[in-house]
Amino acid sequence: MKKKMTLGFFPTPMHELKTLSKMFSGYRVFIKRDDLNGLATGGNKVRKLEYLLQDALEKGHDTVITAGAQQSNHCRLTAAACAKVGLKCHLVLGGQEPEQHEGNLLLSGLFGAKIHFTGDNRKGEDMQLIAEQIRKEGANPYLIPYGGSTEIGALGYSDAMLEMKSQMKETGQWMDYIVFASSSGGTHAGLLAGRELHQLNSKLIGISIDKDETNGHSLETIIADLYRSVMGMYGIKNIKEVPGIELLRGYDKAGYGVITGNELKAIKVLAEAEGILLDPVYTARAFYGMMDLMDRKELKPNSNVLFLHTGGLPAIFHYSKELNQKKNAG
């Protein structure tokens, strides 16, 4: 089996959201706090990076290159993890350099990452180019695709499934549903593999965050392909049938990183009811989706619903203007 290094603190807490359970009658609502996993304000990319950076070091690399949007949590956490283990880090980010660095972008710089701005390309299209450049300067870069969603990164979430299973067993509270934000596919594929390997019955509901394709592939195909490769990592090959992938597309219409009344509503509900923060891009969109499913009784009555909090806190400070305007608008 692949080895991983330690970058965060696990297991992360899992607990009931008691006020939410009262607000949504017929459901008990729980949360899994991967936003509290300890590295640089936390988030789901920490579990992936524990495998990815171990792989980079084993293969003798001295530098990591990865890519994303300017407010990429994955890039911020890669920068922090590289700082911790002594790897150099180059980030390939979409858009033009802003006058002020804020939120995740500000933090990535504080961790010492070298940042390249690549205009319309926000999904790593220019990583090879940067790799060639720095190879000429003598570096030996390890390339991590957009979102850290390789079969190696996804192993982190099959482990997370085992972790959640132990917590369910310990507390006797078994989750009927696990709801989470799904965007580059690694979390979703890893959870699916873990669910299969560790024989859990919880239904996985991914809320799609980004309606755009990645290099011409839909998220559904990316998740299915990744699932096969993750199972392959466990020695399970020639999978005939991928388990059903539930990816809800109804909440991604505004586009990636566009904050609407839905996201604001979710942020306010959880903040005011429980004192817990969601990020405006991923977790707020997914949490809104979960509330909507419960409101419309799309989830079966008298069930336990677990929200997997995947992090993203620093983006709140980048989107403060949008969050203020929405607040004033009512």
Ligand SMILES: *Cc1c(COP(=O)(O)O)cnc(C)c1O
């Ligand atoms: C990256 C990210 C996700 C999505 O995870 P994927 O594995 O890319 O699908 C969800 N929430 C937050 C906060 C993220 O940063």
